[in-house]
Amino acid sequence: MxxxxxxxxxxxxxMWVVVVAGLAVLKPGxxxxxxxxxxxxxxxxxxxxxxxxxxxxxxxxAGIDISxxxxxxxxxxLAMLLVKAGLPGALLPVLCLALGxxxxxxxxxxxxxxxxxxxxxxxxxxxxxxxxxxxxxGGAAQAGVPDFLLPWGRGAVGGLPLPFLTLAxxxxxxxxxxxxxxxxxxxxxxxxxxxxxARLVGIPVDRVRLAAYGASGALAGCxxxxxxxxxxxxxxxxxxxxxxTSLTAAMLGGIGIFGGRGGVFGVLAAVxxxxxxxxxxxxxxVNTVWQVGIVGTILVIVLLVxxxxxxxxxx
Amino acid sequence: MHTHSKVAxxxxxxxxxxxxxxxxxxxxxxxxxxxxxxxxxxxMKAGGEEAAAKFGLDFIYQGPVDTxxxxxxxxxxxxxxxxxxxxxxxxxxxxxxxxVVEAAKAKHVTLFTSDSDAPKxxxxxxxxxxxxxxxxxxxxxxxxxxxxxxxxxxxxSGEATASNLNAWIxxxxxxxxxxxxxLKLLEPQYAGGTAQRAAQIATDxxxxxxxxxxxxxxxxxxxxxxxxAIETAGKIGKVIGTxxxxxxxxxxxxxxxxxxxxxxxxxxxxGYLTVWAGEQLIDGKEIPATTTPEGMNHPVTYDAQTGxxxxxxxxxxxxQNVDNYKF
Amino acid sequence: MRAxxxxxxxxxxxxxxxxxxxxxxxxxxxxxxxxPDNLLTIARNSTELLLIGLGMTLLLGIGGIDVSVGxxxxxxxxxxxxxxxxxxxxxxxxxxxxxxxxxxGGVTASVVIFGRIPAIVATLGLLGVYRAGIFLxxxxxxxxxxxxxxxxxxxxxxFGLPVSVLVIALAxxxxxxxxxxxxxxxxxxxxxxxxxKARLAGIGVRRTQVAAFVISGALCGLAASFYVATYGNVxxxxxxxxxxxxxAAVVLGGTAVTGGRISLLGTAFGVILLRLLQNGLLLxxxxxxxxxxxxxxxxxxVLGAEALSGRLPLGRLRPSALGVxxxxxxx
Numbered sequence: 005m006x007x008x009x010x011x012x013x014x015x016x017x018x019m020w021v022v023v024v025a026g027l028a029v030l031k032p033g034x035x036x037x038x039x040x041x042x043x044x045x046x047x048x049x050x051x052x053x054x055x056x057x058x059x060x061x062x063x064x065x066a067g068i069d070i071s072x073x074x075x076x077x078x079x080x081x082l083a084m085l086l087v088k089a090g091l092p093g094a095l096l097p098v099l100c101l102a103l104g105x106x107x108x109x110x111x112x113x114x115x116x117x118x119x120x121x122x123x124x125x126x127x128x129x130x131x132x133x134x135x136x137x138x139x140x141x142g143g144a145a146q147a148g149v150p151d152f153l154l155p156w157g158r159g160a161v162g163g164l165p166l167p168f169l170t171l172a173x174x175x176x177x178x179x180x181x182x183x184x185x186x187x188x189x190x191x192x193x194x195x196x197x198x199x200x201x202a203r204l205v206g207i208p209v210d211r212v213r214l215a216a217y218g219a220s221g222a223l224a225g226c227x228x229x230x231x232x233x234x235x236x237x238x239x240x241x242x243x244x245x246x247x248x249t250s251l252t253a254a255m256l257g258g259i260g261i262f263g264g265r266g267g268v269f270g271v272l273a274a275v276x277x278x279x280x281x282x283x284x285x286x287x288x289x290v291n292t293v294w295q296v297g298i299v300g301t302i303l304v305i306v307l308l309v310x311x312x313x314x315x316x317x318x319x
Numbered sequence: 320m321h322t323h324s325k326v327a328x329x330x331x332x333x334x335x336x337x338x339x340x341x342x343x344x345x346x347x348x349x350x351x352x353x354x355x356x357x358x359x360x361x362x363m364k365a366g367g368e369e370a371a372a373k374f375g376l377d378f379i380y381q382g383p384v385d386t387x388x389x390x391x392x393x394x395x396x397x398x399x400x401x402x403x404x405x406x407x408x409x410x411x412x413x414x415x416x417x418x419v420v421e422a423a424k425a426k427h428v429t430l431f432t433s434d435s436d437a438p439k440x441x442x443x444x445x446x447x448x449x450x451x452x453x454x455x456x457x458x459x460x461x462x463x464x465x466x467x468x469x470x471x472x473x474x475x476s477g478e479a480t481a482s483n484l485n486a487w488i489x490x491x492x493x494x495x496x497x498x499x500x501x502l503k504l505l506e507p508q509y510a511g512g513t514a515q516r517a518a519q520i521a522t523d524x525x526x527x528x529x530x531x532x533x534x535x536x537x538x539x540x541x542x543x544x545x546x547x548a549i550e551t552a553g554k555i556g557k558v559i560g561t562x563x564x565x566x567x568x569x570x571x572x573x574x575x576x577x578x579x580x581x582x583x584x585x586x587x588x589x590g591y592l593t594v595w596a597g598e599q600l601i602d603g604k605e606i607p608a609t610t611t612p613e614g615m616n617h618p619v620t621y622d623a624q625t626g627x628x629x630x631x632x633x634x635x636x637x638x639q640n641v642d643n644y645k646f
Numbered sequence: 647m648r649a650x651x652x653x654x655x656x657x658x659x660x661x662x663x664x665x666x667x668x669x670x671x672x673x674x675x676x677x678x679x680x681x682p683d684n685l686l687t688i689a690r691n692s693t694e695l696l697l698i699g700l701g702m703t704l705l706l707g708i709g710g711i712d713v714s715v716g717x718x719x720x721x722x723x724x725x726x727x728x729x730x731x732x733x734x735x736x737x738x739x740x741x742x743x744x745x746x747x748x749x750x751g752g753v754t755a756s757v758v759i760f761g762r763i764p765a766i767v768a769t770l771g772l773l774g775v776y777r778a779g780i781f782l783x784x785x786x787x788x789x790x791x792x793x794x795x796x797x798x799x800x801x802x803x804x805f806g807l808p809v810s811v812l813v814i815a816l817a818x819x820x821x822x823x824x825x826x827x828x829x830x831x832x833x834x835x836x837x838x839x840x841x842x843k844a845r846l847a848g849i850g851v852r853r854t855q856v857a858a859f860v861i862s863g864a865l866c867g868l869a870a871s872f873y874v875a876t877y878g879n880v881x882x883x884x885x886x887x888x889x890x891x892x893x894a895a896v897v898l899g900g901t902a903v904t905g906g907r908i909s910l911l912g913t914a915f916g917v918i919l920l921r922l923l924q925n926g927l928l929l930x931x932x933x934x935x936x937x938x939x940x941x942x943x944x945x946x947x948v949l950g951a952e953a954l955s956g957r958l959p960l961g962r963l964r965p966s967a968l969g970v971x972x973x974x975x976x977x
Contacts, residue, residue: 131942139935143479235414293781300774356882543879
């Protein structure tokens with residue numbers, strides 16, 4: 005079962021051209037390497053989280069993960085608290101990953117074992133995770149990120165930021181390979197497309213879904229690590245709004261909300277487009293509130309167009 | 320063919336004009352607030368624009384729509400990339416600018432803080448409205464003057480993650496401990512950014528502590544909530560409300576009596592001073608220990624060691640003098 | 647049918663019990679909890695969420711959702727505030743709330759239904775658009791120090807009860823009647839159950855869906871009137887947390903997110919329980935920062951417990967292709 009290449013990618017490509025061309029005309033100074041570096045730097049956290057969100061949604065079963073932001077915040081806080089409590093700072097990357105994975109598996113357990121609807125389960129964990137992160141720290145930022153992480157978090161090679169190059173990009177490639185070239189990928193698309201048939205055929209739907217939620221958590225843990233290495237401190241509300249923006253990015257990237265449709269590179273393209281748009285608007289000194297409105301409008305329009313294309317195709 | 324060449328000429332002209340505009344020699348100063356859409360920062364913006372007009376600078380005002388430090392940092396990064404000469408930031412937290420300080424230096428962009436500081440981040444200087452300590456002390460002293468030394472006082476703050484708010488609360492607590500040991504200062508409660516939550520929490524605090532004598536709203540967004548809560552609970556006169564509120568926001572509550580006083584500085588002056596400081600930094604001028612910037616009617620002090628440019632003492636507004644102020 | 651009703655009453659009874667038990671615990675922890683003033687405070691704090699939750703119940707019942715309800719409330723509140731500033735009589739200004747909400751509900755309905763975009767995604771996009779609208783309408787500042795006319799209207803009491811209680815009771819009563827005794831209600835639940843089958847049965851699916859969104863919008867507008875009257879301040883971040891809180895409360899109350907099953911009483915109890923916990927925790931001395939955690943835990947515990955005890959129809963929840971379709975949106 006091969007996933008359809010949706011017209012959304014074409015629309016994204018078109019928007020990209022429009023944004024870049026617009027910038028070229030209105031503010032030629034903006035098209036510099038430093039802008040590219042900045043865009044990639046700011047895309048990394050969102051890209052990681054959006055990837056996790058995309059995996060969860062593609063698995064179907066009304067999959068969604070509203071707790072992604074909370075997972076990032078809590079992973080940041082717990083990792084820093086553990087290091088403060090005496091664990092060696094060198095373990096920080098491992099801690100972030102492990103904590104994220106654990107939090108994600110809790111979501112997976114709630115969805116697959118307790119059969120809670122993902123919207124509800126992750127809504128509950130959203131409140132618990134994000135609330136605990138702020139309550140545990142009283143809102144105070146956690147300083148004391150080990151020095152060895154900062155050059156990685158803030159460094160760049162040839163204009164490409166290191167976290168993007170060494171973490172986000174490889175993970176996207178891995179996910180792409182997983183989805184398009186392995187049997188797991190076929191299972192995932194199958195589950196998303198028609199779960200009943202998938203079960204009948206013998207696909208371990210629950211296990212795959214559990215893994216997807218775990219992956220979303222692990223990716224949130226990666227995002228937590230990136231934020232720590234980049235900012236040099238742990239903010240308990242770093243994940244604020246990530247649930248909405250990651251969902252937006254996933255939708256823009258062609259992931260069908262019902263599952264079984266879309267690919268990860270669309271998600272990456274969508275993330276980059278969103279951040280480029282933000283950057284472009286900021287360069288043009290457009291009020292930041294317009295960003296929110298424009299992104300919302302784009303989301304609606306992109307989906308409308310996608311619908312029309314769908315209707316045209318099936319009629 | 321004729322129209323084609325006309326279009327080409329026009330486009331070329333447009334590009335030339337826009338690039339020359341981009342290369343214009345006007346010095347640019349920017350200010351990034353913690354969040355846009357709040358009267359307090361709007362007042363700073365007005366002050367900044369006034370100073371920019373006076374000194375012949377370009378003033379850019381851009382801020383995030385929510386209190387996320389990454390969003391704030393993105394804006395700062397963009398301003399640096401744009402080649403703005405001096406960027407002032409009211410930091411949500413030190414992490415809002417720490418990663419970009421190096422990049423700023425590399426591009427010869429001066430990064431400095433205003434209204435909220437990140438002391439160890441390598442910022443050029445900090446334009447302070449009043450010392451954090453002065454602010455914490457003023458609000459406690461004025462409260463004790465009104466409710467006595469044995470009273471119970473509640474604190475309603477905004478975001479738990481705002482470092483400047485937490486600094487003021489810290490000094491409030493220190494002052495109470497040092498000077499008024501019999502004063503009972505309750506643990507701060509956090510209302511986020513809405514008047515509704517602030518009102519809800521203020522009301523619950525008054526219910527939980529019927530002997531509560533004072534309520535301090537720490538973030539400017541909590542002011543209407545606290546004032547409203549006191550009025551709705553019918554506790555005007557029994558509970559003294561206060562906060563770091565602008566006269567315009569506090570006026571209704573000062574007049575109705577739910578607020579006994581309000582502590583603030585003039586954010587417009589702060590914005591003005593910020594842009595002035597930006598110009599000094601761009602021109603590389605030394606700031607003397609005491610000076611009166613052009614256009615201001617009182618001196619400001621500068622401590623070269625800590626890099627703090629102080630606007631002055633906090634002002635206390637009451638029902639009597641609030642009408643003299645229009646911000 | 648009887649078993650159906652029984653299952654309903656179990657959740658509502660559970661919530662009612664929860665309210666009572668928490669109330670008792672809090673009264674022990676704090677002598678000020680069980681005072682009439684405090685109980686009135688809880689009731690007042692619940693007003694907006696009760697109304698928004700009512701609308702959300704209908705939307706979930708039909709298999710949809712609306713995450714932009716907080717911004718709809720915000721826009722309506724700005725409208726009311728501007729009218730008050732312009733000197734319009736408070737009663738008229740208050741009416742402007744539901745009217746504005748109705749109009750916005752219509753906009754949302756068009757995007758979701760005629761655009762054929764899944765509700766969760768469409769309302770996510772609209773959330774951004776409305777928020778930008780709020781900023782534009784506020785002119786980048788706040789509305790504060792509004793004339794007290796509306797607040798005074800709110801203080802009016804009928805038979806000793808505040809006017810808000812009566813309005814809410816009326817709203818719930820009207821919706822109850824509509825759902826139980828009119829075709830609208832039957833259609834709503836049928837569509838929530840299975841949109842395709844409803845269509846085959848000849849039900850005016852679109853009409854009902856539009857009605858649900860419009861009613862929800864009007865209820866948000868009504869909540870805005872109460873908001874302005876109570877708090878007198880409209881800021882940019884208004885209503886930010888309301889959408890998810892409403893979903894949490896409605897789901898707590900027994901309404902199925904998959905659609906086809908709603909519980910108005912459950913929603914009311916869910917809202918009251920949430921607000922009661924928030925109030926009681928503060929009185930009991932728990933720092934306010936833990937309140938969201940309690941909300942989340944409550945949600946997970948109640949639904950988890952039900953799932954574990956096997957009362958939820960697991961077969962129903964196992965998603966099928968069609969089920970996925972109606973759960974995540976309207977198609």
